[in-house]
Amino acid sequence: xxxxxxxxxxxxxxxxxxxxxxxxxxxxxxxxxxxxxxxxxxxxxxxxxxxxxxxxxxxxxxxxxxxxxxxxxxxxxxxxxxxxxxxxxxxxxxxxxxxxxxxxxxxxxxxxxxxxxxxxxxxxxxxxxxxxxxxxxxxxxxxxxxxxxxxxxxxxxxxxxxxxxxxxxxxxxxxxxxxxxxxxxxxxxxxxxxxxxxxxxxxxxxxxxxxxxxxxxxxxxxxxxxxxxxxxxxxxxxxxxxxxxxxxxxxxxxxxxxxxxxxxxxxxxxxxxxxxxxxxxxxxxxxxxxxxxxxxxxxxxxxxxxxxxxxxxxxxxxxxxxxxxxxxxxxxxxxxxxxxxxxxxxxxxxxxxxxxxxxxxxxxxxxxxxxxxxxxxxxxxxxxxxxxxxxxxxxxxxxxxxxxxxxxxxxxxxxxxxxxxxxxxxxxxxxxxxxxxxxxxxxxx
Numbered sequence: 001x002x003x004x005x006x007x008x009x010x011x012x013x014x015x016x017x018x019x020x021x022x023x024x025x026x027x028x029x030x031x032x033x034x035x036x037x038x039x040x041x042x043x044x045x046x047x048x049x050x051x052x053x054x055x056x057x058x059x060x061x062x063x064x065x066x067x068x069x070x071x072x073x074x075x076x077x078x079x080x081x082x083x084x085x086x087x088x089x090x091x092x093x094x095x096x097x098x099x100x101x102x103x104x105x106x107x108x109x110x111x112x113x114x115x116x117x118x119x120x121x122x123x124x125x126x127x128x129x130x131x132x133x134x135x136x137x138x139x140x141x142x143x144x145x146x147x148x149x150x151x152x153x154x155x156x157x158x159x160x161x162x163x164x165x166x167x168x169x170x171x172x173x174x175x176x177x178x179x180x181x182x183x184x185x186x187x188x189x190x191x192x193x194x195x196x197x198x199x200x201x202x203x204x205x206x207x208x209x210x211x212x213x214x215x216x217x218x219x220x221x222x223x224x225x226x227x228x229x230x231x232x233x234x235x236x237x238x239x240x241x242x243x244x245x246x247x248x249x250x251x252x253x254x255x256x257x258x259x260x261x262x263x264x265x266x267x268x269x270x271x272x273x274x275x276x277x278x279x280x281x282x283x284x285x286x287x288x289x290x291x292x293x294x295x296x297x298x299x300x301x302x303x304x305x306x307x308x309x310x311x312x313x314x315x316x317x318x319x320x321x322x323x324x325x326x327x328x329x330x331x332x333x334x335x336x337x338x339x340x341x342x343x344x345x346x347x348x349x350x351x352x353x354x355x356x357x358x359x360x361x362x363x364x365x366x367x368x369x370x371x372x373x374x375x376x377x378x379x380x381x382x383x384x385x386x387x388x389x390x391x392x393x394x395x396x397x398x399x400x401x402x403x404x405x406x407x408x409x410x411x412x413x414x415x416x417x418x419x420x421x422x423x424x425x426x427x428x429x430x431x432x433x434x435x436x437x438x439x440x441x442x443x444x445x
Contacts, residue, residue, distance in 0.1 A: 024063045024087050028053050028071060031092035039211040040073040040093075042081070052211055074129050074208050075168075075217050097166055097220040098124070103145060104224045117141050131169045131217045132206035140202065147198040148191075163223040165195060171214040173205040195223060229274060229319050235312040237275035237320050239305075250326060253301045257293030261330065263346060263403055265292035268325045271302055277317040279307030287323055291403060298326045343406050343417075351398045353421060357389035365420040368395055372415060376408030384416070391421050 028037035036057025041050050044061065045068050053059045063069075069081040076093040083089070101120045121137035124130050133140040166179040178199055180192045208217035239246035259265075270287040284302050289295035311320035356362075364387040371380045381399055386392035 021062060021064045022087060023060065024083060024089070025058065025060045026081065026083075026088075027090045028057045028059075028073075029090055029092055030076075031094050034092075037071075037073055037076060037093050039213050039215065040071055040076070041211070043070045043072065044068070046070070073215070074210050075215055095168075095218050097218045098130075100141075100219050100221040102222045102224055103141060129209050131208045131219075133202075134204045143202060144198060147201060148194060151194055151198070153194055161225050163192070163195070165199075165221050165223055166218065167199055168216050168218040169205050169207060170216040171207050173203075173207045175199050175202065175205070176216075177218070191223075191225070229321050233311040233313045233318060233320055237279075237308050237311040237322055239308055249305070250301065253304065254326070255297060256328065256330070257297055260290075260292030260294050260328065262349070263292055263406075264330065265290055265294065265403055265405065266329050267294075267405075268327050269294050269298045270323055270325050271298045272321065272323045273302055274319060274321050275308045275310050276319055277310050279310050281305060281308065283321075290328065294328050301326075343402065343410065346402055346406060347395075347398055347419070350401070351394055351419075353423075354390035354394050357387075357391050357421060358423065360389055361423065362387060362389045362391070363420075363422050364391075365418050366392055366395065368399060368417045368419060370399070370415055370417075372407060372410045372412050374412060376404065376410075378402070378407045387421065395419055 026042075028040050029035065030037060036053070036055070038053060038055050038057055040053045040057075042053070042059050042061070043050050051059045051061055061069075063083060067083075069083065070078060071081050071091065071093065072078040073093070075096060077096045079093065081091050099120070101117055103117070118138070121141065124137045125132075134143075164181040166177075167175055168177040170176050178196050180195060207214045209215060239249065267290040269289050272283075272285055272287040273281050274283040276282060281302060284299055286295045286298065310317040312318065366387050367384040369380065369382050369384050370378050372378055378399075381396065383392040383396060
């Protein structure tokens with residue numbers, strides 16, 4: 001019985017080998033239109049053997065199991081052909097869109113957009129089989145922008161939006177199959193008809209070729225409309241009710257951050273934002289902050305602000321940019337001055353006793369060395385004698401986070417700060433640094 005099994009197995013080996021080669025007939029079709037993809041190239045095993053589909057999209061070849069067939073065409077994505085068990089089959093090919101980059105509808109076009117167009121134009125002009133436009137693709141960009149922006153229906157301040165535009169130049173050199181992505185922007189929707197009309201009116205095309213035969217090629221371009229932001233206007237944007245209403249709004253909504261109050265942080269936060277035509281506020285950011293949570297608080301109240309009255313230019317509402325100061329000032333209510341807390345108080349509240357030091361029972365005093373210059377800026381921060389177990393690292397971290405206003409209150413010159421870590425405090429206080437003292441050994445630079 002065992003001999004028969006081995007004998008049969010040996011007989012099967014040559015039979016399997018003989019059945020590998022067969023003739024296959026394939027047809028390439030457009031995945032959307034189901035029309036034949038004519039004169040596409042079929043490359044076998046990345047070699048020199050190349051077939052070309054006929055005018056009906058057909059090709060025929062000898063196929064051996066494991067062969068790799070790649071289909072390429074200037075108008076379609078290059079892809080591997082999956083060969084089924086059947087000797088006759090069809091393959092759907094996806095249309096390829098050559099990316100033309102970005103086009104900006106604005107008097108002062110973005111430098112990046114111009115560079116992008118130049119790169120794409122050079123690439124298209126250098127490809128001998130690509131669609132050609134007049135003398136160069138740079139002329140297409142110039143003509144298209146001119147045709148759109150010079151149309152009576154175009155308004156250069158309609159709004160900020162981006163449209164993805166797809167179109168095909170067919171084998172006759174005609175623009176067809178224009179597709180503009182859907183958008184919820186009403187302003188962009190208004191321009192879709194104008195963009196389609198402009199593309200159709202650009203008729204100086206030389207079609208692409210595939211194996212010496214005219215063929216279609218498809219393209220994609222991003223249309224960007226840049227919102228004009230006015231800085232010089234006839235009537236500035238304002239809070240409803242004027243400045244008094246604005247100050248009342250701040251008084252009612254502003255919450256002094258607990259960290260800023262504890263650290264004695266005061267001053268003005270300058271916030272920058274854009275007022276849209278409908279009064280909505282966008283592009284909110286801090287132009288100059290003071291820290292301690294104050295910057296975030298200003299962002300919050302601006303985001304929650306009711307719509308403003310927009311700026312006006314030549315009798316029309318326009319988009320404008322504005323900067324407003326928001327003042328933070330402490331009021332203790334007991335006659336004390338609004339003095340800044342000392343460095344010792346800050347460190348006592350923020351430095352943590354490292355877990356490793358507590359676990360190992362490490363105690364001791366280390367010294368932090370730093371300069372304070374005439375502008376109140378700290379530099380040359382370092383630990384002179386670290387006691388280990390992350391104590392020095394923790395102190396350096398907190399020293400780097402000290403608010404600048406506290407550094408300005410220190411004496412100029414070289415400062416040495418002795419810091420003691422001790423474990424004999426009550427358990428609930430062991431995470432805090434309790435003993436701090438600052439000694440200025442000399443004051444001159």
